Amino acid sequence: MTAHTYTYQRRYCGPLEAVIFDWAGTIVDFGSFAPTQVLVDAFAEIGLPVSLAEARVPMGMAKWDHIQTLGQLPDVARRWQAKFGAPMTDADVDQIYEIFMPLQIARVGAYSQPIAGALDTLATLRAQGLKIGSCTGYPRAVMNALLPLAAELGIAPDCVIAADDLAAGARPGPWMALANVIELGIKHVAACVKVDDTAVGIAEGLNAGMWTVGLAVSGNEVGLSQSEWLALSISEQQQRRQRAAEKLAQAGAHYVIDTVAELPAVIAAINQRLARGESPA
CATH class of the missing domain: 3.40.50.1000 (HAD superfamily/HAD-like)
Known part of the structure; x- marks a missing residue:
């Protein structure tokens, strides 16, 4: 054949x-501004400042992934390691996400x-x-x-x-x-x-x-x-x-x-x- x-x-x-x-x-x-400024505020609540420019780098991603990627940026990762003594974990991402979500829900309409x-x-x-x-x-x-x-x-x-x-x-x-x-x-x-x-x-x-x-x-x-x-x-x-x-x-x-x-x-x-x-x- x-x-x-x-x-x-x-x-x-x-x-x-x-x-x-x-x-x-x-x-x-x-x-x-709604997704970025609120992320800056969520990180601030755990005592780790990030800039608006840093928060914009992973924009467009799903927000859990956005937080994880933000934490992996070299400068952010260095500041995280210096403050907490270990790299960011998935559990840390979960914690920030739990802070982020109510802030985002409350403020999304304002932006x-x-x-x-x-x-x-x-x-x-x-x-x-x-x-x-x-x-x-x-x-x-x-x-x-x-x-x-x-x-x-x-x-x-x-x-x-x-x-x-x-x-x-x-x-x-x-x-x-x-x-x-x-x-x-x-x-x-x-x-x-x-x-x-x-x-x-x-x-x-x-x-x-x-x-x-x-x-x-x-x-x-x-x-x-x-x-x-x-x-x-x-x-x-x-x-x-x-x-x-x-x-x-x-x-x-x-x-x-x-x-x-x-x-x-x-x-x-x-x-x-x-x-x-x-x-x-």
Whole structure:
């Protein structure tokens, strides 16, 4: 019996069907302060100061993993060893997580105003027939506190997947993004766009086979409030924008824009690429 090898490429050439958003730094919380500032405060409660810049390094990860990775940063690990006489253990991570969770639940709403242009962008995408998905590094308990507050402000995605919802895990794996595909009833991952402000969130979208859009200015990489951003000189803004955009581009983002307000033009460009037979791979 002779075996034959056949090569057949099945490309999706239809329009986009869904956009899957991150939360903090993407559609709410300009500068992504809720997850980072609260982590700084949680570490302070055990007597180990960490800076906001250090807390931002693992952003986008599930929060238990975020705490563990933060504790493994060389400078933080040295300070931990000097104070406690041993490296951070999983039990230490559990202790900080138990401090972090009630603080995060209590304070997430205070930081989570919609980013300028987010509501208009969501309305534009819905008017085009796109479904709105979302996933986050926040655990479900935090999202349960945030979702009703966000809904009152006009943000109510069709799907919300939290970092601890899935047994498979969270970012940079594709599972939360793919859970959106299932819940939203999307037939082709190439019909989806993942929008995120972190490198690990871009990796999530790429691993799921989706188009990816990085947000340079509104999120973790610049890490400033909108008022702080606007107070910078044009040259300072450009330097910070470029550093953030380069990191997201190096992570593999197909597009990098300042904020979600610019997303509709990118959606149009991706639809044109799909019509030409291009794919996100």
